[in-house]
Amino acid sequence: xxxxxxxxxxxxxxxxxxxxxxxxxxxxxxxxxxxxxxxxxxxxxxxxxxxxxxxxxxxxxxxxxxxxxxxxxxxxxxxxxxxxxxxxxxxxxxxxxxxxxxxxxxxxxxxxxxxxxxxxxxxxxxxxxxxxxxxxxxxxxxxxxxxxxxxxxxxxxxxxxxxxxxxxxxxxxxxxxxxxxxxxxxxxxxxxxxxxxxxxxxxxxxxxxxxxxxxxxxxxxxxxxxxxxxxxxxxxxxxxxxxxxxxxxxxxxxxxxxxxxxxxxxxxxxxxxxxxxxxxxxxxxxxxxxxxxxxxxxxxxxxxxxxxxxxxxxxxxxxxxxxxxxxxxxxxxxxxxxxxxxxxxxxxxxxxxxxxxxxxxxxxxxxxxxxxxxxxxxxxxxxxxxxxxxxxxxxxxxxxxxxxxxxxxxxxxxxxxxxxxxxxxxxxxxxxxxxxxxxxxxxxx
Amino acid sequence: xxxxxxxxxxxxxxxxxxxxxxxxxxxxxxxxxxxxxxxxxxxxxxxxxxxxxxxxxxxxxxxxxxxxxxxxxxxxxxxxxxxxxxxxxxxxxxxxxxxxxxxxxxxxxxxxxxxxxxxxxxxxxxxxxxxxxxxxxxxxxxxxxxxxxxxxxxxxxxxxxxxxxxxxxxxxxxxxxxxxxxxxxxxxxxxxxxxxxxxxxxxxxxxxxxxxxxxxxxxxxxxxxxxxxxxxxxxxxxxxxxxxxxxxxxxxxxxxxxxxxxxxxxxxxxxxxxxxxxxxxxxxxxxxxxxxxxxxxxxxxxxxxxxxxxxxxxxxxxxxxxxxxxxxxxxxxxxxxxxxxxxxxxx
Numbered sequence: 001x002x003x004x005x006x007x008x009x010x011x012x013x014x015x016x017x018x019x020x021x022x023x024x025x026x027x028x029x030x031x032x033x034x035x036x037x038x039x040x041x042x043x044x045x046x047x048x049x050x051x052x053x054x055x056x057x058x059x060x061x062x063x064x065x066x067x068x069x070x071x072x073x074x075x076x077x078x079x080x081x082x083x084x085x086x087x088x089x090x091x092x093x094x095x096x097x098x099x100x101x102x103x104x105x106x107x108x109x110x111x112x113x114x115x116x117x118x119x120x121x122x123x124x125x126x127x128x129x130x131x132x133x134x135x136x137x138x139x140x141x142x143x144x145x146x147x148x149x150x151x152x153x154x155x156x157x158x159x160x161x162x163x164x165x166x167x168x169x170x171x172x173x174x175x176x177x178x179x180x181x182x183x184x185x186x187x188x189x190x191x192x193x194x195x196x197x198x199x200x201x202x203x204x205x206x207x208x209x210x211x212x213x214x215x216x217x218x219x220x221x222x223x224x225x226x227x228x229x230x231x232x233x234x235x236x237x238x239x240x241x242x243x244x245x246x247x248x249x250x251x252x253x254x255x256x257x258x259x260x261x262x263x264x265x266x267x268x269x270x271x272x273x274x275x276x277x278x279x280x281x282x283x284x285x286x287x288x289x290x291x292x293x294x295x296x297x298x299x300x301x302x303x304x305x306x307x308x309x310x311x312x313x314x315x316x317x318x319x320x321x322x323x324x325x326x327x328x329x330x331x332x333x334x335x336x337x338x339x340x341x342x343x344x345x346x347x348x349x350x351x352x353x354x355x356x357x358x359x360x361x362x363x364x365x366x367x368x369x370x371x372x373x374x375x376x377x378x379x380x381x382x383x384x385x386x387x388x389x390x391x392x393x394x395x396x397x398x399x400x401x402x403x404x405x406x407x408x409x410x411x412x413x414x415x416x417x418x419x420x421x422x423x424x425x426x427x428x429x430x431x432x433x434x435x436x437x438x439x440x441x442x443x444x445x
Numbered sequence: 446x447x448x449x450x451x452x453x454x455x456x457x458x459x460x461x462x463x464x465x466x467x468x469x470x471x472x473x474x475x476x477x478x479x480x481x482x483x484x485x486x487x488x489x490x491x492x493x494x495x496x497x498x499x500x501x502x503x504x505x506x507x508x509x510x511x512x513x514x515x516x517x518x519x520x521x522x523x524x525x526x527x528x529x530x531x532x533x534x535x536x537x538x539x540x541x542x543x544x545x546x547x548x549x550x551x552x553x554x555x556x557x558x559x560x561x562x563x564x565x566x567x568x569x570x571x572x573x574x575x576x577x578x579x580x581x582x583x584x585x586x587x588x589x590x591x592x593x594x595x596x597x598x599x600x601x602x603x604x605x606x607x608x609x610x611x612x613x614x615x616x617x618x619x620x621x622x623x624x625x626x627x628x629x630x631x632x633x634x635x636x637x638x639x640x641x642x643x644x645x646x647x648x649x650x651x652x653x654x655x656x657x658x659x660x661x662x663x664x665x666x667x668x669x670x671x672x673x674x675x676x677x678x679x680x681x682x683x684x685x686x687x688x689x690x691x692x693x694x695x696x697x698x699x700x701x702x703x704x705x706x707x708x709x710x711x712x713x714x715x716x717x718x719x720x721x722x723x724x725x726x727x728x729x730x731x732x733x734x735x736x737x738x739x740x741x742x743x744x745x746x747x748x749x750x751x752x753x754x755x756x757x758x759x760x761x762x763x764x765x766x767x768x769x770x771x772x773x774x775x776x777x778x779x780x781x782x783x784x785x786x787x788x789x790x791x792x
Contacts (some may be wrong), residue, residue, distance in 0.1 A: 192777040205768035208768025218762040393605040407591040
């Protein structure tokens with residue numbers, strides 16, 4: 001590449017650095033440097049100086065870096081939209097063949113050595129895997145930005161609590177019911193708004209999520225308001241997990257005659273959750289290879305072209321929206337069961353943003369990435385308790401940086417290419433790998 | 446125009462959509478009436494008039510914030526999610542400005558308010574510039590979702606940054622402007638405090654200045670040209686990147702004005718304040734027709750009045766629910782808003 005200049009323009013770097021310093025002085029000066037104390041204030045010049053120093057140093061390094069050949073290449077890559085799906089050769093065998101059985105074995109072995117704390121952290125991680133997978137269908141595959149995802153989560157969780165209170169429904173009956181309820185809510189919300197431009201959808205879903213939370217918070221007579229609601233313990237074919245059964249039930253350790261285990265309930269939740277996550281993974285894996293999954297991705301890339309090809313964009317989007325919502329509903333049931341008690345403060349916008357961060361970090365549309373990101377983003381805060389104040393700040397910075405650096409996520413989506421079937425005349429089989437409908441990016445064999 | 450209209454493909458027949466809309470809206474309306482019965486003796490107590498005044502005050506502030514959404518949307522077609530948090534930052538800046546000026550011994554109200562306004566608008570404008578530069582400019586040619594997600598990230602950053610540096614507790618300012626005009630009506634009375642009067646006057650002044658800038662100055666012409674066709678404006682020698690930066694600065698300055706005014710009226714705020722008011726201002730922008738300046742002002746006032754009437758006459762616990770439901774309803778029935786043009790996708 002001859003177009004890149006290789007000499008360093010130090011003066012330019014210094015000017016950039018000084019400008020960045022001045023701007024950060026104006027921007028950070030009043031908020032960081034002056035702290036309100038009642039109607040008066042106190043100054044914190046040291047904190048301010050450190051922050052400005054960091055900004056200036058960062059800007060200087062960035063300026064220097066952008067003058068190297070590598071930096072110029074990166075800067076150039078910003079000016080064109082990133083590539084789409086990475087297409088693998090037709091006979092490519094994924095390494096996941098070996099990893100998935102290992103993970104399943106690990107999951108089977110896990111309850112035998114885990115303690116209560118570890119179990120509950122992993123269960124939380126799995127719940128976010130479920131949520132991430134659901135949102136990944138909506139955002140990653142169908143390209144619909146859903147900011148009220150936590151609303152469907154709340155529907156599942158409150159469905160269990162209120163269903164138990166008013167209708168006597170339990171854990172098992174609520175899993176399918178929550179999926180159906182959340183899907184119906186998704187359809188009710190999605191059907192009128194899915195025909196609109198994507199940005200509008202983001203705001204409407206955000207409004208929807210807030211409506212759900214505010215109703216849960218304010219309709220005290222029905223939902224218990226801010227005081228929350230208790231959630232029933234799960235049972236296994238009517239057998240309970242407590243040391244002593246409540247009225248008339250049988251505890252599971254007496255029925256099967258093993259020693260009482262205080263973690264039994266968590267282990268049970270964990271096992272059911274692992275089965276559900278595996279089922280959802282399998283369903284998603286199949287869906288992306290079915291016509292409807294293809295249609296989601298095609299709509300994400302170019303809606304007008306898809307409509308011209310005769311795809312019913314509302315129904316295709318609605319299917320993604322409903323499937324995503326039902327996954328969140330199921331996750332809500334598990335969350336409520338794990339907590340044993342729910343209140344509206346668990347369903348704020350931050351939760352939606354966290355799920356979105358999982359999807360963004362993991363790679364839009366990539367299953368493996370979402371699973372890893374869900375565990376990283378739920379377990380990392382447990383490890384970094386002392387940085388708890390900076391958690392949201394980190395998420396925010398992560399989202400911005402990811403969008404600038406790799407808008408399609410850390411792990412690129414890849415799929416196998418197709419081979420032309422035998423018996424097709426040689427002229428048609430000229431290129432062995434057909435371009436995918438998504439990007440048209442070809443891979444020569 | 447004819448061909449453009451012909452491009453709108455209606456694959457799903459309108460009939461079931463209309464039917465479902467009708468059923469939905471009827472059931473919603475009956476549910477609302479059933480759940481929230483109106484209070485009695487409305488006119489006698491003067492609640493209606495009092496809430497009208499409150500609504501006008503609130504609405505003009507919503508209008509000011511909505512301008513930021515509508516201008517940014519008009520020019521680069523993205524929802525600036527962090528705008529509500531820019532407003533929140535400006536509320537903090539207003540309190541800091543007032544504290545600084547009182548600390549240096551200035552007493553007179555006009556001077557303090559003028560100084561605070563200048564300070565807040567300047568610094569908040571810089572925030573708008575910096576946010577655009579960091580979070581949106583590198584994404585100009587990225588995928589459609591990227592700027593939106595980046596904006597959400599920016600909103601989280603701003604909230605947490607203010608929370609860390611200023612503390613999570615509620616902050617406040619002293620009452621600056623005492624006194625009120627009182628009108629007796631029937632058994633009750635209606636009160637128009639001087640603060641509210643000041644808010645209405647100041648926001649009208651702000652909107653007039655903005656209208657003048659957009660309509661008659663060179664900067665305004667450049668903004669309008671960029672809004673109509675960015676590529677063409679670039680060909681004609683307009684530095685569109687700089688225009689986009691200016692638009693962010695103008696939007697932030699309007700949010701700063703709103704921040705100072707709301708802080709004067711309510712006196713308290715915290716780091717979460719931008720979220721709800723941001724969505725409401727966006728609702729106002731959509732209600733008036735996104736991309737249209739007069740629409741943002743009109744939408745703000747309508748939303749403010751409707752919300753105040755709802756909370757005064759029906760139920761104040763559900764006023765946010767009411768505002769968000771209004772947003773969803775507008776989206777369903779008239780997504781182009783009151784003064785906006787229907788969106789036509791160009792190929």
